Amino acid sequence: MIKLQNIQKVYRTDTIETLALNGINLDVAKGEFLSIMGPSGCGKSTLLNIMGLLDEPSKGSISIAEQTTGRFNDKQLAKFRNQKLGFIFQSYHLIGDLQVIDNVELPLLYRDTNAKERRRLATEALEKVGLSNRLKHFPKQLSGGQRQRVAIARAIVGNPEIILADEPTGNLDSAMGNEIMDILLQLNRNDGTTIVMVTHDENMAQKTHRLVRLFDGSQVQ
Numbered sequence: 283m284i285k286l287q288n289i290q291k292v293y294r295t296d297t298i299e300t301l302a303l304n305g306i307n308l309d310v311a312k313g314e315f316l317s318i319m320g321p322s323g324c325g326k327s328t329l330l331n332i333m334g335l336l337d338e339p340s341k342g343s344i345s346i347a348e349q350t351t352g353r354f355n356d357k358q359l360a361k362f363r364n365q366k367l368g369f370i371f372q373s374y375h376l377i378g379d380l381q382v383i384d385n386v387e388l389p390l391l392y393r394d395t396n397a398k399e400r401r402r403l404a405t406e407a408l409e410k411v412g413l414s415n416r417l418k419h420f421p422k423q424l425s426g427g428q429r430q431r432v433a434i435a436r437a438i439v440g441n442p443e444i445i446l447a448d449e450p451t452g453n454l455d456s457a458m459g460n461e462i463m464d465i466l467l468q469l470n471r472n473d474g475t476t477i478v479m480v481t482h483d484e485n486m487a488q489k490t491h492r493l494v495r496l497f498d499g500s501q502v503q
């Protein structure tokens with residue numbers, strides 16, 4: 283489902299050059315739930331951003347859902363991301379001025395989905411994460427765990443093949459973190475969604491199919 287070959291990422295600023303990823307080779311199978319761990323600064327977010335086509339590698343090639351993505355232009359990239367990938371971030375990234383239901387509908391605005399169908403799909407996604415009773419709330423009226431569930435609903439509303447989650451439980455206490463993890467495990471089991479998750483939490487990582495550890499931009503396990 284995701285194939286990374288010899289991925290290298292160099293960041294350059296005026297004063298320093300950082301080799302953030304140093305020759306990563308990784309295959310993620312369809313339906314797999316993979317976690318990525320490693321110390322701060324080892325390249326986890328960089329790797330996830332490259333898998334999500336949010337950032338380009340300095341070297342190496344990426345194929346996602348049978349497509350080699352290197353030659354996509356910006357418009358093709360945006361369309362591919364919108365249709366194939368769902369993103370979940372540690373800090374939720376919800377839009378504060380929009381109600382829960384409108385936040386969840388957002389990814390569908392970039393597709394040919396009419397308003398009625400958007401509402402139906404968003405309501406269904408919110409049901410899946412147990413938030414049917416919060417459709418008209420604004421993000422600031424929700425707990426952290428509820429906000430993350432809205433973010434998950436937004437990630438799954440377009441039925442993506444792959445979910446990329448960057449420390450989805452990082453801001454939550456352990457009870458809420460477990461709830462979020464259970465939702466991700468269910469999505470993986472019931473819908474067959476492929477999931478790649480960066481985490482600092484060994485307990486969460488142990489619940490996934492496979493754990494990849496990074497150190498200084500290289501894979502150690």
Ligand SMILES: Nc1ncnc2c1ncn2[C@@H]1O[C@H](COP(=O)(O)OP(=O)(O)OP(=O)(O)O)[C@@H](O)[C@H]1O
Binds near residue numbers: 301302321327329
């Ligand atoms: N835009 C950037 N410009 C310059 N250097 C960067 C940039 N983004 C990341 N880096 C550097 O690349 C390295 C890897 O960063 P990355 O954010 O991928 O680490 P991480 O493993 O996700 O860390 P954390 O667990 O703290 O979030 C770090 O040394 C970081 O300083």
